Amino acid sequence: MSQYAAQDIGQAVIDRMADAPNPRFKEVMTALIQHLHAFAQEVQLTPDEWMAGIQFLTDVAKMCDEKRQEFILLSDTLGLSMLVVAIQQARGAARYQPQPGESAPTEATVLGPFYWEGAPVLPAGANIAEGAPGEPAWYHGRVTDLGGKPVANAALDVWSGDAEGFYDLQKGPDAPMQLRARFHTDADGRYSFWSIKPTYYPVPDDGPVGRMLRGMGRHPNRPGHMHTMLHAKGHQPLITHLFDADSPYIDSDAVFGVRDSLIVKFGQHAPGTAPDGRVLAKTWYDCAYDFRLVPAA
């Protein structure tokens, strides 16, 4: 049978997978093909629109290099990345029900495109802003399990953009690492470090995803946030952000990553001596947040 009506082509593609060796791959591809064909049929996609889609994907590809992943940015801005995070979180929650007296785990959010492996390991209390412009902020708190017991020697990766909203990765091929580091919690689960109060910034919008956002009538901005990633023995890894409650765009994150439980009201402090002994000549902030990790499966 060579002849397919438009509405039968998708099923013909699916039928062609009768011998697919991996059942999960077959399941995912079946759903993908069904939705791809239903989409094209629903909107009666024209050849010109199809070609615009091909060209768009090709343009997305051209923006990708070692330091820029426009496909992830596309996924982020279409809410798909956050959906995958939410699905994964629900999966974890289904596997582990907190015991009486335990608290809910810290919520996850998107990794984003600016994680850079191999950041320096620094001692607690270090300042990773290294003279970069921005309002000084002291990040501090504990990493615990769901029952509140400290998690010692947890690795806490942190990274953010600078006061203008730019990450080191965006500053040219030879730019060094900046505003990122790895810390480890002490025996009491405590962490602390200095950086800047994160500012809102646009996701890179000089490429095809930026064009898409303008076509959608959307702004490209993310509210100010500090990226964090936690790894600790005996616990599930956690990738999340801490969001500045006072940041513009806190209600309209371009990548839909905000969760209420991750919004932190930064404390504002007059110039003077911070609790860790650092003396500041200008207004500084503090961000207090305790992370709660889920036990490993």
Place this chain on the structure above:
Amino acid sequence: MSQYAAQDIGQAVIDRMADAPNPRFKEVMTALIQHLHAFAQEVQLTPDEWMAGIQFLTDVAKMCDEKRQEFILLSDTLGLSMLVVAIQQARGAARYQPQPGESAPTEATVLGPFYWEGAPVLPAGANIAEGAPGEPAWYHGRVTDLGGKPVANAALDVWSGDAEGFYDLQKGPDAPMQLRARFHTDADGRYSFWSIKPTYYPVPDDGPVGRMLRGMGRHPNRPGHMHTMLHAKGHQPLITHLFDADSPYIDSDAVFGVRDSLIVKFGQHAPGTAPDGRVLAKTWYDCAYDFRLVPAA
């Protein structure tokens, strides 16, 4: 409202398009986002699978250059290209109902990734196989309107792979054009040219789309076909193929492009003199096909 449950994220993305300037873009993106999110939810897409998808698209991108368009190949092998052709054809049919006594127009099929603009314009009867290996075949027929009236001076572009199934575009960056040309119909709407009897061949399967096909348990082959594209004043353009009825894979084209009305039984002829006077020392074939074009809107 910052907090979205998994099932609400897609709608949040759609709501963010309230100010989209182009209603059609908004319509297409709304359907795309709905299906993308429904897909991820239905299969409960995992972070690893999501990353595999990102990596796959990135790999598809890396295969693209001036002469290879792996995104089109992806669309072709998922049946999307043929669906768009079928939708477009239905749209044309809805615009033009043949009058009593008129025949249905020639059906369209996919353009494919191997069209190369600027092929030489050759006189009727020319041999475009130019000594390339393969079984000689004489293509001949007429181009008419739906009522059977000849369409004179119609431009007929033709292209195919060689006897091993390779197109010129696949033979390295400096390979010259081969097995492609443009002809024009005479006052009686007639065309004719010599080429080879097309052979089945695999779509390029040394890249990520090939990996996908193997994962799907599918072969990569297309039945033998001659690509044709017609442009004529006062008529809608037509992109189609002529398929060899005796070719392997005629029932399982890797890109779902076969239509029953495009399958031609090639005539087989003993060595000797062809109707146009060419003397052949080996068995030769002929492919007789009349194209019927739809009037321009």
